[in-house]
Amino acid sequence: MMRTIHIPWAAWFDESRLELELPPDSIIDFYSLSDAPPLSEEHFRLKTKDLCKLVKKKNPTNILIVVDDLTRPVILEPLLKTLVDELHSCGFKTDQIRFLIGLGAHHPLSKESAAKKLGRQIVENYRWINHDPQETEPTGLQWGKTEFRLNKHYLQADFRVVISGLTPHSFAGFSGGAKMLIPGISDLGIITKTHKSVLMGFMGKLGEVEKNRFRHVIEEMVAQVGIDFFIGVVINGNRTIADIFCGDFKEAHRQAALKARQLYTTEAMSNAPYDLLILNAYPKDTELLQAENAFIPLKSADGTLLKEEGMVLVTSACSEGLGYHGLFGPGGLLYRKPRPLRFLKGRQFLFYSPNITPEEFKTIFFEDYPFFSDEKALFNYLKKNLPERARVGVFPFASLQLVRP
Template sequence: MPSIQLPWAAWFGDGVQRLDLPAGWEVQICAMQDAPALRSQELPAACRRTISSPPLRELAFSCRTVAIAVDDLSRPTPAHLILPALIAELIEAGIQPENISFVISLGSHTALTEDDLIKKLGKEIVARHRVVNHDCHGELVDIGVSVGKVPVKINAAFMAADLKILLGSVVPHAFAGYSGGAKMVLPGLSNIESIEWTHKAVMMGLRGKAGTLEGNRFRAEFERVARHAGVNFAIQVVVNSRREIAGIFAGDIELAHREAAKFAGEIYATPAPQQADVAILNAYPKDDELLQAENALMYHHTAPEEYLKEDGVLLITSACSLGMGHHGLFGPHQRLYRKPMAKGFLKQRQLAAFMPGVTSEQFHQVYWEGYPHFSTWQAAREYLQQRYPNGGKVAVLPCGSIQICEQSR
């Protein structure tokens, strides 16, 4: 009996999930190009190599207060590995430790608990520094710029700092091309109205595509707002298939991001299978909650039609360690929530899910009732056997949420 091993439960063990497949099935593991992890002693030097920016120490020299925006657990950035060196550099520049604060760039996601903050930032930083969860309905500052006709307001604690720094990961994003960079400001640190505008703009066609930044008007809006907000410096992290740091790109919020995206495109590139019956798309390293699980379709959005048969099955696998999760716009009962429907872009293909961290009732609050959900792998495997009694060809994308087809680059 063939078996596969999937990376599993980002932030909650980062382990391996073994899945046994029916005997006689043909299995193709579609691994990304990948990259080795930087060694711990390499991280400080990588942060000091700046792109189109003065050194951080120089930027900090004339400042008294610093705010560092960091992404949340729905993003794979192991910030705790970078922050000690970053803080040391700021202190060497004359910044007092008590004047260094952190703001979690949540957009409209749920606030991080103390345990979550320790996972993301490290225990010592949470104990010694002020840490604020962004609240898109909370204390905000109008920065005098609009998106569409909507005034943009930014987190007050972040705006109050003399030196504003972003720290986040760069992975493929369905509309912004890649995550990270200025996206951590809008929508990450913004008011709910401007966050809503960004999502409505996507629905109206203001979007790019995953893995592509050229001509992306969606990202251009983010960068215009971040410049206006006075962001001084950004540290862009690219992780590998095990959520380890493979690259650090520090400096200008746009140009450092472009270099990070170029590297990300290289290591996330994945060959396309041909005419698979089933594609297993694993959501790791963005598999912590149901509302993020659809990121597992990232590879599907960049792959040629022929990678999966016209009547094939896309099986999303996700640990959903935090259960449903929360999104202030699209989650159940939120302002842009709609009754789930069949996904037109799948055409005749069937979507199914193995997500042990949620119930079928929760799953169908987000996905169409015609898509089966399985809490156990045995049930999912029986479903595949019933659909393909004579066996089939399975393509496995171990990190489907960050993999992009190399033919699309």
């Protein structure tokens, strides 16, 4: 009899469960998240109570609210509904409130996609704008020899609210905070600068914000441009909001990062190292170009999770297929032919998704890595190549899950 695991699947789209079959003698450890109770509308009002005070003090004629896109998994609709209600109670009309989607170099959202992030009521009644790296203006600042240009709608707004979910990030420590501006609403020059610096190994660290040189650099620049009110959002595994932290963008982000680290961290496991790690990309499983976020448990574990001869299986719905990134996608400024992943140190890497083609897979991952779009073919491969009584570690929310060695 086969062993079956159930893992969450297709954030923003199907929101279902994938049944994955493993060899019958597998010894499975399933590592989930410690979810917190989702915040209520009343909690949102209490947490954002200082917003109206600040708005009344500055007396702006318009307000711009910056949010992240669908590659970031937080469901913002309940929070945004409370927020606009609060702004209306402060005397602001619908046409005085706008939304800017911080895409960085990602693909612009359609109306349907924007409704998933903002909510149907906001998309139908408020003006919302996709960030365009070409719609930027100079800030008067430089990063080395690179001019810092920022979204013109942001620079022209009287009052700027920035909202971002926090998820573990390979070089920014956690997403959000100053990163919502750099590279979130910057021009391609700055977007390229941020990614080149990290690719060359100059700065950045997974899950670390206090001693993170990359974050310190972008925070210094953002402080000179200004964020009037920041909301850092920590999510549960099902993408509901576990907590929010409001106020100064740097301080609130630090507090949110502490809470995120608490919720997302799995302690060292007595049964490691494993013969097989199953890293499910949910809730960042919208596209192939985001699938590498699933490696977070392995990268954070400092080599303690996987046997020398072990294998890694990444699963991702890739509901939007290959996806888009202006730098790293095919034809992008920093695109390179895929090579073996160095951090795997020669271990086997497998990938499963029913929504991409082998050709798409090979544009992002090394061509010799086995790719599966059929569950039965994957099962047969595992049955043939795993040892008897294989130890299997499953991370169903791998793009969120940090492992403490």
